[in-house]
Ligand SMILES: O=C(O)CCC(=O)C(=O)O
């Protein structure tokens with residue numbers, strides 16, 4: 001099953017996972033395995049943080065690949081506005097004259 005490539009919609013996703021590989025991020029056009037760290041949360045920046053930081057903090061493209069031998073367990077805790085929340089364009093500064 002796994003998860004197709006995507007970026008996370010909201011502000012931040014916290015991930016708790018077992019020690020099975022599977023989560024990958026796209027880095028310099030290559031999929032890179034993320035080694036789970038024991039007893040830790042993985043924090044993933046979402047689209048809204050990228051927008052609110054004017055691109056300083058990137059909402060990275062990631063995916064999950066699985067196989068039929070290893071059991072992959074992960075719990076994702078998404079934080080941010082509802083998925084159907086519209087993001088308004090930044091207000092424009094108008095100059096006089
Ligand atoms: O289950 C995972 O390892 C990743 C989950 C994920 O990317 C998500 O819920 O957005």
Ligand SMILES: [Fe+2]
Pocket residue numbers: 006007008013062
């Ligand atoms: Fe995700």
